[in-house]
Amino acid sequence: MPDSVLAVDQGTSGTKALVVCPERGVIGTGFAAVRPRHLPGGRVEADPEELYGSVVDAGRRALADAGEPVAALGLANQGETVLAWDPDTGRPLTDALVWQDRRAEVICGELDDHADELRHLTGLPLDPYFAAPKMAWIRRHLTRAGHVTTSDSWLVHRLTGAHVTDAATASRTGLLDLDRAQWSPRAVELYGLEGERLPDIVDNAAHTGTTSAFGPELPLTGLAVDQQAALLAQRVTEPGTAKCTYGTGAFLLAHTGGTSRRGTSGLAACVAWRLGGRTDHCLDGQVYTAASAVRWLTDLGVITGAADLDPVGAAVPDAGGVTFVPALAGLAAPWWRGDLRGSLTGLGLDTSPGHLVRALCEGLAAQVAELADAAAADLGDPLTLLRVDGGLTRSALLMQTQADLLQRPIEVSALPDATALGVGALARLGADPRLTLADALPDTGPTTVYEPRVSADEATERRTRFRTAVAALLAGGPA
Template structure:
């Protein structure tokens, strides 16, 4: 019998762990909550020890439920979350600056003249969403000590006691990686004032990097990747032209571009999908900063009781009643890259009720994802076909139907509720047994549901035009 692996997805609001057996599927699950702090001035922080503790707690719970040992561990990470830490002791020297954190905007402003050069070098636009501006900000404002890295390098070091690595896809989220060579860029490091940093070794996504003892026995760590790329792999999008969108804290659309790195001309991010056996695959990436976090915001206002209420409350009205919601509650990401903007809610009247707000939120999220799909199609030179989707918000039939309507394309909902963990679990198996191929380890699965467009193209275009007009109004207001 082929042995099981432990797959851990360390996310923004929690850590999910699965014990995955090739023959029996998921045989153990565990979850541990993470509570980032949302502070004034666009600051978002997390306690690093809390991140690590959540990995250990979720892993222990999954292993306890499975009731059998595992032979390898894979870890997926948040991508752009960074901290400074002491390599000798593993002790954090700062809080973790979460990917949504905007405090490094001043660093980006100073580098504005080099924005095109950095995009050409790294594939990424100049924005505090990425890791390098946060790393530079930490160095300037918080501490010159230790090392400053993305959270995965610290977590792996804590788990193993000695490894100092990051995978190529996560390194590609920093704006310090040469996109063509998948190696650290001396020029980008120089521009950010980080040339003296001792950065982690950039490794393949599937290979042994160390051994952890924190679960009671030796487990090799053999799979590492950033969360969205793990989901792309689990969705079996492994060739140019395929695309998926994950609806989590934010929403993230990735389109595979094969072994060719692309610099987007449509406002997307060109980045590494994964590196396996020394061969790099690439993708285009578009982001919506607030998806489930926007639903939590609506919940906090008392409009709904939680994500499970979207369909019930939204179903009380036939449409948004003229309300338009641009849910840029943490700024607008791709393709606009205006993190300084705040959300807008327009068209309100005395007759506006909770159902209208819910439908306006679903339309706002779906319209942003549709903009990303159009941008990817423009860069690829061909329309996207079916969009494969995963993540917690795909449980909302209202949101998924709205997505299909505005996209005017079928939307396939994955039956894999934990695509990120399943993707990094596949990498852990691949790294533990070099005889395997990616096709051998990817999860099988048919869509849990397929949503076809139910509105004509002109109606979809009208609804999207209304959303674009609201965004244009925000942009004009910010320019005044």
């Protein structure tokens, strides 16, 4: 029987598939682009059929590239992207509302009096970023028919016919009782979703069905939300360390152990994973725009792409007094003000593209440092280091800036596709319960370690400038 697995990461802007062999590493890859639509009013939609097609295309390409059979399939998902769909035909009944979509602000506004109750129940702040407000918006404005779920449940149903979601993804909805890892009747009631056929909640490594969508019949044995899969691949399995993935957004997760832990610093509390019925937990903070902020600078013509960050930024010694709060899709954790816009201050006639690049890197790094400080405050101890992955980790300028502002070492993962590798490890565990978690995880150290190069005083000064700019936004932005 083959030991390799097919690991598929269905992301915001594309689907990456890997064939992973425990001895030889990645032996096949495939990619298929996804094109979400950014519409007025903070709306972000995707064609569900394009999402499903990208999963099948990327998976088949990876299998063809590997040229050998695999034992099982693992599937990672975007987390908070939702749609309505017909359980009889599998046909989508609406577009997919992507996690960045803000149209459910009105739903959250109506529930403001219940924000503390919901946060205590579910671990999540009341924000349209999460799935439940979007699900309620779909039911109110688009259709009452079919099921309304996160995108993973629909993809799994199309692949296998099962109606399930994993415990980690369920914890991103705003409908999960975090202490019991079961759907909360009270949260369901508050969101007006009574009577919904919610998916069964399963372990992250478990046999949930079989599919022939990729050619040979494969068991689906691993499921995870993207950031928790990356957390696992980075071997952040004990409290004290954290990981940050720099993708479309930046996502910092800190492991908190076997009991749910609600912080007071503005982070979300979530399920990290559930294996063999045992639930691990994490704290989670987001920066809504990371690579998408780089794309914004690119669209303006300041740079030609992410590869320009280092050479353009190297043309100047610092940000030249420019401060950039790159809240181009709103401020996420720990402020939770998705209604606010970004700011770019301190501009002068001498401001150059290099200053803007450095200001962007500093703004991103400062936001991630705020998340790390919030996690440390909630844990009661400082984080010892930050493990990082994602496309923007190729920028030495951004990573050095991150180490400088955080005043902690930054370990850049040797795993460029940590999410896929994490769900691949879950698929191996689900296919072979004799394996331990340590056996299933990739055993790879960092490619680079960035140590702080500036003093603590300078880091404090730079972060204070950023906090001052955020405070100005909070004071003057929409209520």
